[in-house]
Amino acid sequence: MENVRSSTLPKKFHDAVVRWGQTFLPDYQLLLDNWEKFFPHDRRHELCAYRQMGMCDELECGTMKGKPKFGRAAEMTPELADHLLKAVKAQASTELGSIQQHQLTLARAPEEVDQFWVLRMMAEELRHGYQMFHVLLEDDWASVGDTKGEDMVEEILQMRTGSHVLGAFNVDFDSFVDNIVFCALIDRVGKYQLAMQKVSAYKPMAESMPPMLQEEAFHLATGVVPIRRWVQSAAKEEGYVGMDHLQKVFNKWFPRGLDMFGDERGGGSNVKMGLKPMNNAEAAKQYTEEVQQLVSDLNLRYLRARFPKLSRDEAQERLKRIVEKGDTVEGVGPDNLLRLPHNSFFRRRGIYAYQMIDVDGKPIETLDGFKSHLKSVLPEAYATARDMTKFHELMGKVVHGEVKAEDAVHILPNLSRVGGVCPCSRAVRWVIDEPAKSNGH
Amino acid sequence: MAKAKNAGGAAAKAPKGEIALRPVNELDIEAVCAIDEKLSGQDRPGEWERRISYYIRRDPELSLVALEGKKVVGFMLGEVRAGEFGLEEPAGWIEVLGVDPACQGRSVGRKLLEGMLEGFKARGAKAVRTLVNETGQKELFGFFEAGGFEPTPIRTLERKV
Ligand SMILES: [Fe+2]
Ligand SMILES: [Fe+2]
Numbered sequence: 248m249e250n251v252r253s254s255t256l257p258k259k260f261h262d263a264v265v266r267w268g269q270t271f272l273p274d275y276q277l278l279l280d281n282w283e284k285f286f287p288h289d290r291r292h293e294l295c296a297y298r299q300m301g302m303c304d305e306l307e308c309g310t311m312k313g314k315p316k317f318g319r320a321a322e323m324t325p326e327l328a329d330h331l332l333k334a335v336k337a338q339a340s341t342e343l344g345s346i347q348q349h350q351l352t353l354a355r356a357p358e359e360v361d362q363f364w365v366l367r368m369m370a371e372e373l374r375h376g377y378q379m380f381h382v383l384l385e386d387d388w389a390s391v392g393d394t395k396g397e398d399m400v401e402e403i404l405q406m407r408t409g410s411h412v413l414g415a416f417n418v419d420f421d422s423f424v425d426n427i428v429f430c431a432l433i434d435r436v437g438k439y440q441l442a443m444q445k446v447s448a449y450k451p452m453a454e455s456m457p458p459m460l461q462e463e464a465f466h467l468a469t470g471v472v473p474i475r476r477w478v479q480s481a482a483k484e485e486g487y488v489g490m491d492h493l494q495k496v497f498n499k500w501f502p503r504g505l506d507m508f509g510d511e512r513g514g515g516s517n518v519k520m521g522l523k524p525m526n527n528a529e530a531a532k533q534y535t536e537e538v539q540q541l542v543s544d545l546n547l548r549y550l551r552a553r554f555p556k557l558s559r560d561e562a563q564e565r566l567k568r569i570v571e572k573g574d575t576v577e578g579v580g581p582d583n584l585l586r587l588p589h590n591s592f593f594r595r596r597g598i599y600a601y602q603m604i605d606v607d608g609k610p611i612e613t614l615d616g617f618k619s620h621l622k623s624v625l626p627e628a629y630a631t632a633r634d635m636t637k638f639h640e641l642m643g644k645v646v647h648g649e650v651k652a653e654d655a656v657h658i659l660p661n662l663s664r665v666g667g668v669c670p671c672s673r674a675v676r677w678v679i680d681e682p683a684k685s686n687g688h
Numbered sequence: 689m690a691k692a693k694n695a696g697g698a699a700a701k702a703p704k705g706e707i708a709l710r711p712v713n714e715l716d717i718e719a720v721c722a723i724d725e726k727l728s729g730q731d732r733p734g735e736w737e738r739r740i741s742y743y744i745r746r747d748p749e750l751s752l753v754a755l756e757g758k759k760v761v762g763f764m765l766g767e768v769r770a771g772e773f774g775l776e777e778p779a780g781w782i783e784v785l786g787v788d789p790a791c792q793g794r795s796v797g798r799k800l801l802e803g804m805l806e807g808f809k810a811r812g813a814k815a816v817r818t819l820v821n822e823t824g825q826k827e828l829f830g831f832f833e834a835g836g837f838e839p840t841p842i843r844t845l846e847r848k849v
Binding site: 249286288289460461464465467468470471472475476479537540541544547548551559 | 711713714715717718722725731733734737740741744745746747748749769810811812
């Protein structure tokens with residue numbers, strides 16, 4: 248990487264991250280030992296922080312556009328510093344959270360190459376967490392509160408699946424399909440967050456982004472390429488992932504991805520303050536467009552593998568007919584292909600949070616009806632997961648008027664894990680949504 | 689050089705009537721397959737999955753696609769390498785390019801080349817190289833010649849095995 252400065256954390260913190268890695272990423276050394284085999288000539292992975300030099304010195308958006316960016320939190324208004332700090336902590340939490348999730352099912356990868364790509368991605372997520380710790384530890388956050396950077400790092404290192412800041416990182420993986428679909432859908436949200444934070448009013452944050460974005464591009468390929476292969480195998484009735492299962496896994500993750508953008512009515516103050524160039528709704532819209540493109544490409548691949556005699560144009564035509572008109576042609580109808588669930592389905596944040604809506608966006612009348620719908624459209628193993636049990640509990644309370652939907656969005660799953668330290672004892676409650684304003688943005 | 693607005697990546701778009709560039713990403717695989725299929729008559733998804741993910745892994749900002757609106761109409765893939773064949777200096781290598789035949793004559797290739805050259809320079813490359821079959825790929829040879837490329841004394845040697 249050109250024009251990039253690298254540095255390490257003070258030994259105490261560096262060692263803490265290494266120890267964390269030994270627990271949650273036990274194959275880290277295996278990756279380094281096999282680096283040349285799977286990634287010949289690629290720059291070797293290093294656990295360090297990178298800063299891109301020579302970036303824009305002036306605020307790139309918001310009411311202070313054109314003014315110099317901030318190098319220290321103390322130079323910022325407390326409100327701005329507070330928003331920024333929440334974003335840094337949330338970012339750090341997602342990086343480490345995803346490693347804990349991936350580790351659960353990493354060993355079940357059917358192919359070694361896919362496994363090592365995921366393993367490299369996990370090592371890079373560890374570096375991303377390290378990068379955010381670097382941002383936290385290099386500054387003094389006294390203007391925001393009493394908690395020192397050191398204690399924030401400790402809090403984040405203590406988090407477990409169930410106590411992370413964002414919902415998507417509190418969902419257990421059931422199979423290696425989760426590892427891959429997570430990369431394609433959830434890391435894609437990560438890419439948006441990083442791309443937006445590249446303009447951050449806080450220079451250390453902005454400078455952290457380009458090297459992270461470079462790694463993120465690889466994470467997305469780690470997801471998309473195997474799915475493309477699986478779809479082609481499914482069309483030939485080979486392989487181990489069918490289209491219906493893949494659809495269910497998309498149904499599981501896409502709503503969590505949309506939730507990560509925050510309330511559709513919010514994000515305006517981040518733009519005004521110069522922390523991000525897009526509000527939540529705009530970013531979620533672009534994200535949805537990308538995932539829609541992925542789904543269309545996968546469907547085209549399915550048709551071409553299933554009907555090799557069709558030309559590309561003929562396959563496109565047929566795809567249109569099946570998706571838009573609902574036709575079944577030579578045994579392939581809409582149910583044999585993938586589709587994006589409606590953006591109101593299974594949401595836990597924003598305007599559709601805790602509403603009983605099906606995958607097509609149609610309301611469901613009863614709680615039992617909604618439960619059985621979820622059971623039919625989500626992966627079987629997920630139906631009995633802790634995250635689902637908690638969701639149903641909360642959903643029941645919302646339906647029975649015991650909890651308001653707008654309050655439910657702020658309740659974390661609080662999942663305790665058998666046989667470990669109770670994660671709740673040190674769980675952190677950062678609500679990173681700004682309160683939704685009624686007039687929107 | 690028109691750069692596509694690129695806040696999130698694939699949502700990037702060229703201004704109306706213009707050809708814009710942005711780095712290649714994993715969602716371009718299908719579009720690149722389509723261009724290759726028009727040019728070669730073959731559908732080779734596995735090949736492009738492998739190649740594009742290789743360049744994304746190595747340096748995701750360097751290899752480029754050309755856009756007309758949101759549609760990918762051309763691509764150029766390459767990387768900077770050093771120390772190969774005793775050539776110590778870092779050099780840019782252009783491995784493959786393709787332009788949608790429907791867009792030929794609109795300088796898509798030239799724009800891609802200029803964009804790549806900028807990227808190679810920024811990465812410290814002292815020269816840019818590519819391999820072209822002078823007799824079998826006349827058009828391509830002409831394209832690189834027009835772009836300021838010259839034959840070098842370094843020769844490819846080959847024998848059948
Ligand atoms: Fe990351
Ligand atoms: Fe990632």
